[in-house]
Amino acid sequence: MRHFPGVSRLRGAVVAAFACMLAAPLAAWPASDPNILQSYALQLPVRFNNGAPLQRLVLPAQVLASLQTGGMSDLRIFNEQGQSLSMAMSDSASLRQTENHKIVLPSSPIVGTPDVKDISGSSLRIEEQQGKRVVQIDSGASDGGARSKQILGALLDTRAIVDPAVGIVLDVDLPDAQPVTFTLQASKDLKDWRPLAETVLYRAEATADHLGADHIELPAADLKDQYLRVTWTDAAGHAAPVVMRSATLTTARGVSNTPRVSAALDRPVLINPHELRFSLPFATPVAALKISPVGNNVLIPVRVLGRNDPGQPWTVLAASVVYHLQSAGKVQDSAAIELPPTAFREIKIEADQKTPGFSALPDIALEFEPAQLVVLVNGLPPFTLAAGLANAASPYLPMQSLLPAYRAAQENSLPLATIDGAAAVVQANASRDGMPTRTLILWGVLLAAALALGAMAWVLLKQNNKAAGDQ
The missing domain is CATH 1.10.287 (Helix Hairpins)
Incomplete structure (x- = not known):
């Protein structure tokens, strides 16, 4: 051959x-060795306090929106010699309330004449009528009962509540197809009232569940020796035909002031007025979505769906109402929509087809549960936090390794280190099928x-x- x-x-x-x-x-692709600082997409300076070997570090949204591995495994802190520091991750319960208790409070109706539009500045008086507690609006004059009365709100007796209140759920019947604004206020003397929270609930039909945040978060409110007043109005500011039976108050001991952290979402894709999509470039679960529609007096029932791959079917994550309303000179915005604690890379927001939908791209903020590290500081500065590396192994030690005889939330008393970083803005990627x-x-x-x-x-x-x- x-x-x-x-x-x-x-x-x-x-x-x-x-x-x-x-x-x-x-x-x-960049280097993939988790023990090398240059392997990570994000690198931020860390400032530790002098003289404290153990310190805690609350992660900003910029870090949470850069992680590429579940469980926050792709996160390290390096010293000047390139050595990674020993770390432990705080339990989420130690950053938020512990020892929660639920207390069911009976509702006493507040009655007044139908011409009363706003009772926010009114004084109240409590009367016993036929063995039942009835709350009257104290107008300073008596009409002898000649004028008809209607229920304008409810009064809850919270004088015996010792622990801070962190949430409340209202047991109410709603009118059909009417957004109802619920306002919560507290007072010691039934005359001077301080605002606590607001929410809007909506039910399309008598057989349907209502939409909106029925669990109303309270800012660790002190309600001891006080009354809690709940009022409800329709879109025109008049008393809505609502029946309230009771309320379930959630109290907590050891409440931490560590709030959620948020990042703005940059330009998601509005496919049409009823469908908005975006893909998230990180692996951290999103705790809630804050959707702010554009325009005045906008109310849109929505569904939030998620998936991790374009070839997967969509999973319904939540249903709620987003709104921006102006009533009686006050502006009311919907609360963030709570999501399940599962990370989804793609999100779709569907507006109810019976509404006009979104007239323009809404503002969206991503909210994350707070995350805290306990770090053993050794070596020389500068110290650098590194994040963003796919398939990295977990670096965390048990908390008992750094804090022997550990007690719940003990790490919250450690000195707080800081991270130098910018405001978090997440660049949304296009989401597509196929x-x-x-x-x-x-x-x-x-x-x-x-x-x-x-x-x-x-x-x-x-x-x-x-x-x-x-x-």
Whole structure:
């Protein structure tokens, strides 16, 4: 058999080219060693307090929105020598309330004449009528009962509540297809009232569940020796036909002041007035979505759905009402929509088809549960927090390793370190149906490699045939 040198060159070139084509996309990825600072996408300076070996660090939203591995495993703190510091992760319960208790409070109706539009500044008096407690609006005059009365709100006796109140759920019947604004206020003397919270509830039909935040968060309110007043109004500011039976108050001991952290979402895609989509570039679960619609007197029932891959079906995460209302000179905005504690990379927001939907792109903020580290400080500064590396192993020790004889929330008394960073803005990626982006990229690389190899083989084969003809 005759040997052609061009064939050997062809084989060698094809093998080399194929290896280069496969290695090219891999070369574009950064180093993947979790023990090297340069492997991480985000690097921020950390300022520790002098003289304290153990310190705590509350993670800002900029860090939470950069993590690429579940369980916050892709997070390290390096000293000047490039050594990673020993860390433990606080339990989320130690950052928020502990020892929660639920207390059911009976409701005493507040009655007044139908011409009363706003009782927010009214004084109240409590009367016993036929063995029942009834609360009257104290107008300073008596009408002798000649004028008809209606229920304008409810009074809750919270004078015996010792622990701070962190939430309340109202047991109410709502009118059909009417948004109702509930206002909560507290007072010691039934005359001077301080605002606590507001929410809007909405029920489309008698057989449907209501939408909106039925669990109303309270700012660790002190209600001892005070009364709690609940009033409700319709969109025009008049008393709505609501029946309230009771309320369930949630109290907590050891309430922490560590709030949720939030990041603005930059330009999600409004596909049409009833559908908004975006893809999240991080692996941290989103605790809540704050959706602020554009325009005045806007109320839109919505559903929030999630999935992790374009090939997966959508999962319903929550249903609520987003609104921006102006009534009696006051502006009311909907609360953030609570989401289940599962990370989803793609989010879809659907507006009720019976409404006009979103007239413009709403403002969206992502809220995260607070996260706190306990760090053993060693080595020399500067110290650098690094985050953002796929498939990194967890670096965390048990809390008892750093704090022997550990007690719940003990770490909250440690000195607080700080991180130098900017305000968090998350760049939303486009969400699409069909094949996952990673799969499309892989197929694109393989197709480009096949075409390049085919072209190179054709050129080399022509050169080999020419050389064979000359011989």
